[in-house]
Amino acid sequence: MQTISPLIMNVLALGGVAITLIILAALVALVIFWVMAAYNGLVKLRNRYKNAFAQIDVQLKRRHDLIPNLVETAKKFMAHERETLEAVIAARNAAASARKGVSPDDAGDMKNLMASEGALGASLGNLFALSESYPDLKSNQNMMQLSEELTSTENKVSFSRQAYNDAVTTYNTKRETFPTNIIAGVFNFGEAILFEVSDAAEREAVKVDF
Numbered sequence: 001m002q003t004i005s006p007l008i009m010n011v012l013a014l015g016g017v018a019i020t021l022i023i024l025a026a027l028v029a030l031v032i033f034w035v036m037a038a039y040n041g042l043v044k045l046r047n048r049y050k051n052a053f054a055q056i057d058v059q060l061k062r063r064h065d066l067i068p069n070l071v072e073t074a075k076k077f078m079a080h081e082r083e084t085l086e087a088v089i090a091a092r093n094a095a096a097s098a099r100k101g102v103s104p105d106d107a108g109d110m111k112n113l114m115a116s117e118g119a120l121g122a123s124l125g126n127l128f129a130l131s132e133s134y135p136d137l138k139s140n141q142n143m144m145q146l147s148e149e150l151t152s153t154e155n156k157v158s159f160s161r162q163a164y165n166d167a168v169t170t171y172n173t174k175r176e177t178f179p180t181n182i183i184a185g186v187f188n189f190g191e192a193i194l195f196e197v198s199d200a201a202e203r204e205a206v207k208v209d210f
Contacts, residue, residue, distance in 0.1 A: 038183040
């Protein structure tokens with residue numbers, strides 16, 4: 001039996017090492033590409049829910065801007081409802097303050113925003129209920145226009161909130177699912193907070209009916 005020369009054995013050994021290194025390099029490359037894909041996917045989902053929250057913010061600002069004009073108009077017809085009108089303005093100011101600088105991934109910020117918006121919705125509900133006793137107010141042209149704008153804004157707030165919550169759910173599901181949760185933990189992708197209404201009575205959009 002012919003003996004294999006040491007040179008050939010060395011070549012075969014080097015070949016085996018090279019193949020092993022190539023396989024290892026390919027595995028490392030696959031892991032790197034997966035990490036990049038998972039990271040970029042989380043970034044896209046995070047940007048999506050932040051953009052959705054920005055749309056809520058636009059509609060809430062519009063809502064807050066409309067309310068002072070609405071109250072000033074109502075005041076001309078509802079002079080004896082001063083306490084209710086003042087409550088609406090106080091709730092509006094609190095909601096506007098809570099909206100400033102709020103972050104959708106800060107549980108404290110979102111809790112404060114949801115509570116203030118819920119209180120504002122309740123105070124508006126009281127105002128609209130009382131308006132039923134003032135037919136001149138209901139037929140006022142300026143009030144009718146403001147109520148129409150507010151109705152449109154309330155609907156947009158509701159739609160924007162649903163879109164935001166959908167985006168948040170998708171993001172949170174992705175960041176909690178294995179093995180993407182590893183990347184989320186390493187790169188500090190925190191939990192996004194749903195925009196929920198705690199009071200069942202407040203879950204329906206504010207009914208504006210003048």
